[in-house]
Amino acid sequence: MKARVKWVEAATFIGESGSGHALVMDGPPESGGRDLGVRPMEMLLLGMGGCTAFDVVFILQRARQPVSDCVVELSAERAETPPKVFTAIHVHFIVKGRGLSEKQVARAVELSAEKYCSASIMLGKAARISHDFEIVEED
Incomplete structure (x- = not known):
């Protein structure tokens, strides 16, 4: 690359x-x-969000889950002194679909966080990363 x-x-x-x-x-x-x-550090956070969102949607589609939307909201804390690295990042997934399995969504988030999302795994070497999700039932 x-x-x-x-x-x-x-x-x-x-x-x-x-x-x-x-x-x-x-x-x-x-x-x-x-x-x-x-800002460059915002780019890092956006890259992580894009990486994990891609994974979660892909995993859910492969599991034949009826996912129609996925939004990832990230919030990060940074060290107060240089280098102002990320010290904590929280990732909140809002996954939308009709009849999504909570177990499948949880598994997709877990697989992304622990196995597939190279950006979050790399940032996790410096920052404490937490995840949660909500499912929005589509009308």
């Missing part, structure tokens, strides 16, 4: 993925940024 990050100006950078996608990262105004894009 490869990526490239190019400085644009002030605290603004363009990140380009090896697969050809680009995004803007920027710092807050108090650090010289213009608030033009996501």
Whole structure:
């Protein structure tokens, strides 16, 4: 896997993925940024959320569960002094479908957390990670 990050100006950078996608990262105004894009640490958290959401949906689909939506809400705490690493991350899944099995959803979350989501497993080396979920019955 490869990526490239190019400085644009002030605290603004363009990140380009090896697969050809680009995004803007920027710092807050108090650090010289213009608030033009996501912060790099927010990107880390978003990456973890995307990784685990992908896993959970994929696992549920493979289990033939009628999943129609999956939202992952993440909240993180950071150390107060540099390096301001994540110290705790909570992941809350909101899974929607008609007749979803609570056991299957719990298993999908567990498999992602413990076996498949490389981003959360890697971040778990530095931060305490917790998970929970809710199931929303589709009309």
